[in-house]
Amino acid sequence: MKKQTLWYWLFLSPVLIALISVVVIPFMFGLYYSFTDWNGIQSTKFVGFEHYMEIFKDKEFISSLWFTVKFSIVSVILINFFGLSLALIVTQNIKTSKILRTVFFMPNLIGGLILGFIWQFIFIKVFASIGDLLNIESLRGWLSTPETGFWGLAIVMSWQMAGYIMVIYIAYLENIPQELLEAAAIDGANSFQRFRYITFPLVAPAFTVSLFLTLSNSFKLYDQNLSLTGGGPYNSTQMLAMEIFKTAFSENQMAYAQSKAVIFFIIVAVISLTQVYFNKKREVEM
Amino acid sequence: MKSRKFFLAIFSLFLLSSVSLFGCSSSNTSENKSSGEQVTLDIFQFKVEFKDQFEKVAKQYEKQHPSVKINITTVGGGEDYGAALKSKFASGDEPAIFNVGGPQDVQDWLGKLADLSDTKAASLALDGTLDGVKRDGQILGLPYNQEGYGLIYNKEIFKKAGIDASNIKSFADLEQAVKKLNDEKKSLGIDAVFAFPAKETWVTGLHLSNAFLAPEFDSNVVNAFNAKTVNFEYGNAMKKLIDLQNKYSVQPTVSLDYSQQVEELFSTGRVAMIQQGNWVYNSIADIDPELAEEKIGILPIPIEGFKEDSIPVGIPMYWAVNKNKDEKVVEEAKKFLDWLYTSNEGKDIVLNDFKFIPAYKEYDSSKIADPLSREIYNYAQQGKTIGWVFMGYPTGWGMDKLGVNIQKYISGKMTWDELITASKKDWEEARSK
Numbered sequence: 104m105k106k107q108t109l110w111y112w113l114f115l116s117p118v119l120i121a122l123i124s125v126v127v128i129p130f131m132f133g134l135y136y137s138f139t140d141w142n143g144i145q146s147t148k149f150v151g152f153e154h155y156m157e158i159f160k161d162k163e164f165i166s167s168l169w170f171t172v173k174f175s176i177v178s179v180i181l182i183n184f185f186g187l188s189l190a191l192i193v194t195q196n197i198k199t200s201k202i203l204r205t206v207f208f209m210p211n212l213i214g215g216l217i218l219g220f221i222w223q224f225i226f227i228k229v230f231a232s233i234g235d236l237l238n239i240e241s242l243r244g245w246l247s248t249p250e251t252g253f254w255g256l257a258i259v260m261s262w263q264m265a266g267y268i269m270v271i272y273i274a275y276l277e278n279i280p281q282e283l284l285e286a287a288a289i290d291g292a293n294s295f296q297r298f299r300y301i302t303f304p305l306v307a308p309a310f311t312v313s314l315f316l317t318l319s320n321s322f323k324l325y326d327q328n329l330s331l332t333g334g335g336p337y338n339s340t341q342m343l344a345m346e347i348f349k350t351a352f353s354e355n356q357m358a359y360a361q362s363k364a365v366i367f368f369i370i371v372a373v374i375s376l377t378q379v380y381f382n383k384k385r386e387v388e389m
Numbered sequence: 390m391k392s393r394k395f396f397l398a399i400f401s402l403f404l405l406s407s408v409s410l411f412g413c414s415s416s417n418t419s420e421n422k423s424s425g426e427q428v429t430l431d432i433f434q435f436k437v438e439f440k441d442q443f444e445k446v447a448k449q450y451e452k453q454h455p456s457v458k459i460n461i462t463t464v465g466g467g468e469d470y471g472a473a474l475k476s477k478f479a480s481g482d483e484p485a486i487f488n489v490g491g492p493q494d495v496q497d498w499l500g501k502l503a504d505l506s507d508t509k510a511a512s513l514a515l516d517g518t519l520d521g522v523k524r525d526g527q528i529l530g531l532p533y534n535q536e537g538y539g540l541i542y543n544k545e546i547f548k549k550a551g552i553d554a555s556n557i558k559s560f561a562d563l564e565q566a567v568k569k570l571n572d573e574k575k576s577l578g579i580d581a582v583f584a585f586p587a588k589e590t591w592v593t594g595l596h597l598s599n600a601f602l603a604p605e606f607d608s609n610v611v612n613a614f615n616a617k618t619v620n621f622e623y624g625n626a627m628k629k630l631i632d633l634q635n636k637y638s639v640q641p642t643v644s645l646d647y648s649q650q651v652e653e654l655f656s657t658g659r660v661a662m663i664q665q666g667n668w669v670y671n672s673i674a675d676i677d678p679e680l681a682e683e684k685i686g687i688l689p690i691p692i693e694g695f696k697e698d699s700i701p702v703g704i705p706m707y708w709a710v711n712k713n714k715d716e717k718v719v720e721e722a723k724k725f726l727d728w729l730y731t732s733n734e735g736k737d738i739v740l741n742d743f744k745f746i747p748a749y750k751e752y753d754s755s756k757i758a759d760p761l762s763r764e765i766y767n768y769a770q771q772g773k774t775i776g777w778v779f780m781g782y783p784t785g786w787g788m789d790k791l792g793v794n795i796q797k798y799i800s801g802k803m804t805w806d807e808l809i810t811a812s813k814k815d816w817e818e819a820r821s822k
Binding site for chain 2: 227353
């Protein structure tokens with residue numbers, strides 16, 4: 104038994120050391136810096152919780168936090184809705200399902216920055232020309248107001264992530280025993296009832312994973328935000344990650360930005376963990 | 390079985406130790422080889438656009454001065470030069486020549502900057518170009534080049550509309566011309582008069598505001614840097630120009646960016662005027678060489694109540710010499726910079742290879758490569774310039790505060806008075822930190 108634990112730690116150690124040296128130690132350093140007046144070169148004094156007190160009076164931070172929350176709620180719903188729908192489509196017995204899977208997954212292979220620029224072109228140019236052609240006022244001037252910027256981001260995000268989440272749902276959908284569904288069909292359950300009472304509870308573990316992934320990804324979004332709207336107009340579509348980056352690198356307030364990042368980390372961790380906890384409780388054991 | 394386990398253990402231990410030791414391989418390659426009179430100049434510079442030409446020039450200089458060896462490192466473009474320079478110094482491998490941007494940089498690097506007032510280049514630098522790097526009678530930097538911006542216009546469109554650009558001498562004249570262009574926009578074949586890129590907060594928050602804030606700081610970047618407050622003395626004139634550009638621009642302006650403004654709209658003749666600087670020449674030349682060569686000119690930014698005929702011209706970056714280096718190295722560094730900017734050979738390179746607008750006297754302006762630069766150099770020689778004070782704004786204020794407020798104003802989320810009050814407050818807050 105004793106020998107086993109030795110082997111256990113020995114084989115774990117490469118990963119553990121890597122993790123400690125690139126994640127845990129820098130995180131500790133960051134935590135320390137957030138309590139000082141660090142400016143990127145040196146820190147001269149310990150300021151305690153000063154930065155943390157300031158954050159809650161920082162209008163920019165609060166408004167980008169609020170924007171991020173709204174965005175996350177909308178995109179989590181959209182991504183999971185589309186992801187599950189796509190998964191249901193491609194698990195039906197249709198001829199093209201293999202190709203469709205590839206096609207739906209494809210957007211996920213494009214880097215976020217490029218994706219942002221492509222969609223910027225679509226929103227600004229393509230939407231505008233369709234709007235001109237059909238005389239639809241609401242298609243003109245996309246990304247120039249906070250509302251269109253918000254929906255633009257939500258559309259891009261769900262377009263990209265839906266395919267990825269689809270793959271997770273497919274894995275669980277294909278694991279559902281056919282006997283259950285057949286038995287239910289013989290008992291007279293219609294297709295909605297079969298979905299609601301059999302499929303849905305059995306893919307619950309997939310919800311846990313998918314919600315966790317989409318929630319944390321939407322919360323931490325940076326690259327699409329940068330390339331699609333750049334936070335504009337007037338910083339109204341600026342998400343948390345971008346706000347922190349700006350504080351650090353264009354206003355040069357490193358320590359203050361670091362304390363924002365700590366708050367950011369706590370928020371993401373708390374939301375994700377509570378979500379996982381509650382979803383785990385709901386899962387059905389086979 | 391047992392031996393296999395043993396082997397595995399050894400193997401994993403070996404792997405572990407190699408991982409942990411990997412980070413410790415230190416490099417001691419940066420030692421100065423001062424034997425045999427050989428002097429090495431490490432140059433750490435930021436201008437990516439002329440990297441190749443600059444390296445070629447260094448080779449040329451090495452050939453003529455066999456005792457000097459030049460190493461050039463370029464970090465710039467999308468990279469953060471300031472951060473890279475900090476880490477370069479922190480690593481102990483200090484460069485001999487590097488770049489500083491303005492008063493803030495001079496302040497930060499004060500302990501490293503050698504006095505360059507005994508160089509020939511410093512004595513030939515144009516008036517006012519050294520303001521940002523003077524400290525206690527010392528000159529701590531030498532200007533790279535000059536850059537200027539104004540309202541770049543399409544001469545052909547102006548001609549078609551019957552407007553003589555040389556008659557535009559005030560804001561009122563400009564407004565009249567803009568209205569005329571706007572009325573005839575169908576027959577001229579343009580989408581709008583301006584392309585006003587409010588998305589690019591550097592165009593509005595730095596460049597545009599600079600013209601209207603420079604008077605209250607006497608066009609001197611150091612005054613701006615030391616100012617605890619900002620008054621917007623010419624705020625109304627600034628409002629008028631923003632309103633004019635915004636009203637007669639391709640809409641919506643808050644999502645209009647630099648490449649749309651310069652490449653898509655101006656280079657293709659879809660707008661008549663843009664507020665930009667000499668750096669757009671290459672972009673325009675890529676799309677329409679004829680337009681770039683012959684059909685563009687530059688108009689001053691009119692500041693009502695102050696100067697209405699001047700162009701904001703400034704120095705984007707300075708060369709600095711590291712005084713902590715060997716005396717011999719410092720001496721050679723100065724010689725190299727002198728050679729680059731004051732020898733006939735160097736002048737030729739600066740004009741033709743670098744395509745710079747020189748920041749020094751005794752250059753033949755007719756040899757400046759592109760027409761925009763030529764016009765700007767002429768303005769500079771006639772003294773019709775306004776300084777660049779935006780390098781002295783509080784960090785981030787111009788783009789992230791004022792530029793963003795201008796976006797809000799344009800979108801109707803903020804009145805002009807609110808913009809002035811908020812921007813003043815932001816300035817004071819940044820200065821009191």
